[in-house]
Amino acid sequence: STALVLDASPERARPLVSALEDAGFQVEIASAPAAPADVAGLARHDLVVLGEIPALDFSPSQLDALAAFVRDLGGGLLLLGGEQSLGPGGYARTAIEEVSPTAFDLKQERRRASLAEVIAVDFSGSMAAKAGEHTKLELANEAAVRSADLLGEGDRLGVLHVDAAPHWTVPLAPVVDKAKIAERIRAVGPGGGGIFVDLTLETAYAALRKETTQLKHLLLFADGSDAEERTRAPALVARAKAAGITTSVVALGSGKDVTALERLATLGGGRFYLIEDARRLPAVFAQETVLASRSAINEVRFVPAPRAAGPALRGIDFGAAPPLTGYVVTIPKNRAEVHLAGPEGDPVLATWSVGTGRAGVFTSDFSNRWGHAWTSWEGASRLFGQLSRQLARRAEDPRVRLQAEFENGGLAIRATALDARGRRDTFRRLRVVVSGPEGYQRTAPLEVIGPGHFGLELSPSRPGAYVMTLVDDVTGEPLATGGAVLASGIEQRPVGTDRALLGRVATLTGGKVRDTLAGIFRERERRRFAYSPLEPTLLATCAAALLLAVTARRLFVSIPRLRRATIERRSSASAASITGTLAALRARKRKARGEPAPPSEQTAEAAQPSAHEPSAGSPPRAATPAPKPPLRPPERGRTAAEILLERRRRRLR
Known part of the structure; x- marks a missing residue:
């Protein structure tokens, strides 16, 4: 693991450098002007320690790069207190305060x-x-x-x-x-x-x-x-x-x-x-x-009190710790873990997770001013070694591989994943965090492009180095890192035309390759048939039939009985109609011949009251005299033969 210590005085940072080297870090020391100006320059480090350097010594892009190193690349950041750091150093309302577990403003209740x-x-x-x-x-x-x-x-x-x-x-x-x-x-x-x-x-x-x-x-x-x-x-x-x-x-x-x-x-x-x-x-x-x-610095003699347990405090007896003589007053954020506290409960050591990385702050110093006694205490060296290991970037997952390169004017990101048995793992949910020049930042999920293979295409336009971190979307843990460089002018470089590929596309889709657009609107596509599925209609019919069947069973309707009743009703109506018709014809025939009605019909007619008879409650009317019988039967009409014979006789006369 590598660590970068940023401090205006290399001699002042010597105790911390020794503690980091004892913890197995390869340490580099740099001042603000020599600090990397972008995320790509920080990507090779696992931990950055920001000592006593005022914020005005850094450019805004350098501060943004430090924050992106933690938030996007999964790196570790350790902030140390001092007269020219944290709030007194002008870091309030900067990108450094955003990733710090404590705030640097003056709004604390004290x-x-x-x-x-x-x-x-x-x-x-x-x-x-x-x-x-x-x-x-x-x-x-x-x-x-x-x-x-x-x-x-x-x-x-x-x-x-x-x-x-x-x-x-x-x-x-x-x-x-x-x-x-x-x-x-x-x-x-x-x-x-x-x-x-x-x-x-x-x-x-x-x-x-x-x-x-x-x-x-x-x-x-x-x-x-x-x-x-x-x-x-x-x-x-x-x-x-x-x-x-x-x-x-x-x-x-x-x-x-x-x-x-x-x-x-x-x-x-x-x-x-x-x-x-x-x-x-x-x-x-x-x-x-x-x-x-004059409230950001509290110079008082005290021994930090342990609060929340953590890997940094493991195996250290703070009862034997020498006192510190001052610290920078800060305010812990909501999700921060305060491991050591000072007077009035102010945080002395706090950590938290931010983005894909971790950040910590030690509000006192580890040099000759406030922490002079700690520079010779063995527990302090162990504390900073364990704290640095806790904050440093995790080792990459050997079962996941990330590759990125610029091709055809775009950024192609590819990843492969294996499960615990070494088989291709297609069910992983992965996302990539990309950081680039001038504050470029993009987070996007990777899509499955094959068994155990994932991919994403981006189109960044600003030349420079781009660094990406592959993150498990379920656990939030960083899995791998990669990078690519977009050279100046590469986005405008011509890539040519792949005519062979275009020809295969035309063949597979039933089209043709044309050298000109002349006559393209005069061509007509041959007629094609379209098919409509019958499933919705059949399902609706079956549902209606089922409903009718259930209704019939619930109402106990017997189809044969219903059919017999219908036939009998029709037969009765037909017989009554025929009988009435025959009776009417017989009555008219007798009337034409002047014959009296049979006794049975007279009895039936007598049983039925006439429409002209008075009712029981109406006054009696005078009796109507019976009509006189005809003197002789009506003449019978001549037949056609008789009429023709009569005409012939007239012509012969």
Whole structure:
């Protein structure tokens, strides 16, 4: 295993290096300028130790790479305390704080001196110049927002934007509505002229003298080559220092006014920062705000008390531990495990898992200041050795293999997996975490492309080194790492046309290879048949038949009996109809011949009351006389033969 120790003083890091070497690590020591600038440079290490180096010594891309090393590559990160690290080092609200198990802000519930701070920002015309993707003023405003976010409700903050005249963007008042404060600060645009230092100091000091807080501080930010009207500035700063108001100065650029600005910081009992890269302003403002509060460092003699058990504490008797003399005050995050605690329960050693890696923080130091007695204690060397082993990246799974390469302008990622018996494991759920240049980050699941084979195609466009980590999607454990490099211009390299492959595709799909598009719309496809499945119709029919059968059984309907009843009903109706018809025909025939009805029919007719007979309740009517019988029968009609014979006789006459 390899470890990278980042510290401004190699001699100060010597005790830690010895402990790591005793634990079996190959150790490299580097300062901030020599630290890798991207994730690819960190990929060969299993552990990174960040010692006492202020955040402003790193570029934002270096801090992002350290965070990605832990979160995406499964590496280990150990943070050490000190006057120039953690919160006092300006790491609050940075990528390092995001992966740290403790927070570096000042919002903890503890007794500390209240702070009234005024931030004076130069917003003259020179601040409209670009520094990367943002202007200098935008970065300065963002730095002021970060400082406001670090303060608590018991603190007071004022933001003063100054060019030829001072403008109170945020009047000096309690820090209550941080969102509104941030909105006001970010809304300020570039002004004109240069910053008038004397007028700025008079306005800021006048506001601070009215405050009753225990600490009063002015942070002056000015262009190193455009700080004007500063004749009375040294005297103003000295009088403010005598009144308990400290002054720190941040100069942007190595201009002609840098020396005078540095002298003001010395007279004011504050700190001077010379910044060449405006992108580092947020870290500087955060560091200065934490230091001005004088609550981030607690220098007191104590022996850490064990809390949560862990591999780092195994076999160590802390009852025999010598005392530490100070530590950096931090706040444990929700999922963090606090293994050692100091006064007031503040964390001294804490760890947690973040992304695919692990991070830990030791808020005291392991050098000649707070941890001088620990450098000669055998238990401390064992503690840091076991802690480093706990945080370092796990060994890769020998049954999983990861490969990646750029081909045809894209990133092809391939993985193979075997089970415990050495057979291809197709049922693994794998995902890959890819990190690349300029903060590129992508997490995606791998798809099965064959028995035990998984693959993914990505299309990154920025040249540089890409590092990927294969992660078990069920357990979250990193399994393997790999990398590939996209050379500049490779994404624009022509790849040609595979005519043989296109011909096979056309043959398999029933198409043809054409050299021109002429006449393509005049061709018609031959008729094809389409088939519709009958399963839905048949299923619906069967369901209806089943329902009818169940209904018939429930109602006890007998089909044969129903059929016989239907036949009998039809027979009765037919017989009655025939009988009635014959009776009517006979009656008409007798009527035509003048014959009387038979006695049976007369009896039936007498039994049925006539429609003209009165009912029992109606009054009697006069009797109707019976019709007289005909004198002779009606004449019979002549036949056709008789008619023809009559006509012949007439012609002969």
